[in-house]
Amino acid sequence: MAPSALLPTPPSPISVPDPVPRILVPERLSPEGLALLRSSGFKVDTPPPPPSPEALLAQIPAYDALIVRSETKVTAGVLAAAGRRLRVVARAGVGVDNIDVDAATARGVVVVNSPSGNVVAAAEHTIALLLACARNVCRADAGMKAGRWERGRLVGVEIARKTLGVVGLGKVGMKVARMAKGLGMRVLVFDPYASKEVAGQAGVELRDELGVLLPEVDFLTVHTPLLVSTANLLGEKELRSMKKTARVLNVERGGVYNEEALLRALDEGWIAGAGLDVFTSEPPVEGSVAAKLAAHPKVVSTPHLGASTVEAQENVSIDVCTQVVEILKGGLPTAAVNAPLILPEEYRRLQPFVRLVERMGSLYTQHFAERGGMVGGRRFELVYHGELAGMNNTRPLFAALVKGLVSSISDLGGRDVNIVNATLVARERGIAIDEKHVRDGGTVPPVYASAVTLRSLAPGQEGGEQVIEGYVSGNAIFISKLDRFRANFVPEGTLLVLHNYDEPGKIGNVGMVLGKHGVNINFMQVAALESGTDKAAAAAAPPVVDRLVDSESRAAREALMILGVAGDITEELLGELGKADGILHVSLVRL
Structure with a gap:
């Protein structure tokens, strides 16, 4: 199973549903592979093989994936004609000398093969x-x-x-x-x-x-x-x-x-x-x-019969088709020719962290977007702590962050981001990401064997740093810090994040508003200011300063109320919550 950070993200309210992905298979492929593609909900076209170069150039712009064997030549011209829609070229076999891998990489197209099937x-x-x-x-x-x-x-x-x-x-x-x-x-x-x-x-x-x-x-x-x-x-x-x-x-x-x-x-x-x-x-x-x-x-x-056994054809077909399905769903390929090799042990260790980092990126965009934290033009630091800092191949984590950051602001919900084109997508959106490895533990509490910090700062801006921290326990993922507040919640489902003053009656009032609108609360957590947080920094927090009561004692009791909810979250509901006394800001987050 591929890491969920590279799997589909549930569509956000502003996402536009994409058409069903189409796959072109211009050469013979085993029925088992074709059945796998179709059972995954994709449209699969199998024109008589092999197509002429002119025919392929005319056909390719309509497809999200191309699966070939050895006869079809996937040239730089074919890749250019495909435009931005094509996401993966798969070779049902080992060699990829009929595919211009460099041109594919330059366009962010994943090239996969089946190195073991035959x-x-x-x-x-x-x-x-x-x-x-x-x-x-x-x-x-x-x-x-x-x-x-x-x-x-x-x-x-x-x-x-x-x-x-x-x-x-x-x-x-x-x-x-x-x-x-x-x-x-x-x-x-x-x-x-x-x-x-x-x-x-x-x-x-x-x-x-x-x-x-x-x-x-x-x-x-x-x-x-x-x-x-x-x-x-x-x-x-x-x-x-x-x-x-x-x-x-x-x-x-x-x-x-x-x-x-x-x-x-x-x-x-x-x-x-x-x-x-x-x-x-x-x-x-x-x-x-x-x-x-x-x-x-x-x-x-013999006429190139090395891989021509019933078993080998089934093996390579199922192998590459499985990878195509994963990639079209936003997943991680197991044999990408133009991506770093992911060893099985690394894959297992990274899996929950890829999911965590994607959720952190999506949480960042949805929680901070209205608070001066738009993604484009910002500089991000992705910091790995503990055992995770010793991992050399963190390319999937980089891709997961890009996917998470753009998932709620792109038509495809980030499903077009993969480990090959993540750098290209980030550059196009003006996102700068630095990866850092802190092997001595840094500020991470010792209870976490591995943890991740996402830090953001607008270029040339003093202060205004935005931080999310998270960790993995077993296979479960948790957010341990959101902005200036210490927390411990699972980033999934529909969340309401309320920045408020921690005063008696707040929880009851919020519960009454949600109940009136037919919204159930699945879980709730109050996240307090991190110990030692500077009061001046707290009072100067985001563009809600006009609503802050001029009182040091009240500002020092700021908190986040994090609610996991189920129901129809309307603009009317969000407006009513935002106008309540002592509520400084309300974020709707879908993960």
Whole structure:
């Protein structure tokens, strides 16, 4: 479950209901994924795949989300045509080289993928190609179907006791390594980022350089993404350094091997064979090097089947569709390519704090807006205390604050804010936010293991600081300070916050007014001035000074009456409360 600070916020009275989000799925997606999207209340369009670039440009402005596989190209032009409506692009698979991630990030569009959904399928296909190459399975099958019995010409090799080289020890590379170990192979690995401890636990041997690994292996498989640093990773020099009996495999991305060099290596006998599932152009263009490789007699070629199992298609589809649903609801994705990685343990620890910070932001806007505290143009400090201060990845908390601050003053209720575009939204609204980590506890009472302070000050203004503090207990969230008043209440539901003089009869009078208007009180708390609050500062508080009684004793008894209520809160009711004797200000807050 995603943190509620990035989940939908109940619409405030001034929010305009947004239309039902629309999702474009221009490529085949498993029925389970489509059903998940539709059951979540979204409109899902599935035009015949794949769309032409012109068609996609024309269609995309009407959609909030786009889900693609590998054929649809999500270019900077497509993202520009989408305007501000598009919130998420999802790749039902691992690689995102068909998506302009930088352009998406610049526009605040979340890009998600499914890094784990097809791990087993890709690893199994690698092993299938390895065995097919070793035992000439495909040539034998073709010969049998053509009526030829070529038993003597198709002698293969055993893979037990042979050496497999694995370049890239990620999820798929690790799975392949373990499968190969199970088949009795020795496994060597080249990955400059691999942990020696993890490699040791898996029973594989690390090599510091690719050039050291290549001459040792009988089979080579590459499991790296296609990046500038990995394009043409294996060229003529590398292929010439291998055994003439070696065979190479690629179930990751076309272009990691230099295709021209690989074709020469096969033609001239530098290596014995290849198993290829991916190519630089898919399908290979007739007459191209990729096409010649696919048709080569020493190559076992398949049409990008690495993730093409029923189970993998269901896994990646459900994975990315679940993330799309969360994002469209304001939730936190689990595999955002252009957002910081949220580890499971961090996710669990941050979850209640994300909810707390969002509520603090929304409380700030609704309580202080009429009191000189408009959001735009103000500077905010978000201060983390205690154990929370030790968290390095607080990006979700930053996004939660922005979402909370704008939720009651935006048409979408803040549901368009996510961890990718939060900085952009804040900048557009003139909101400056500084994050601070106070690891020594600061002024936070020791009873709170972790706490958060939200502080706001208008630029160039002396005084007028506005503060909200909160903490988490278990999975419950509490506000412990609102402005100059110490409190302890749960920020949820409909709240009436009355700034008043704490005098006999106040509670009864307020209760009578609410009862007359048919409004029930769910809970009530009186928050007193914080100990040591400066009386002069109290008397100079917000623009209600004209209603303050010129009496130090009365000003010193200021308090907040915080009421959780249920019922129709009308302007007439708010006006009647505001005119009552000793009531300085009334705020209606919906959380």
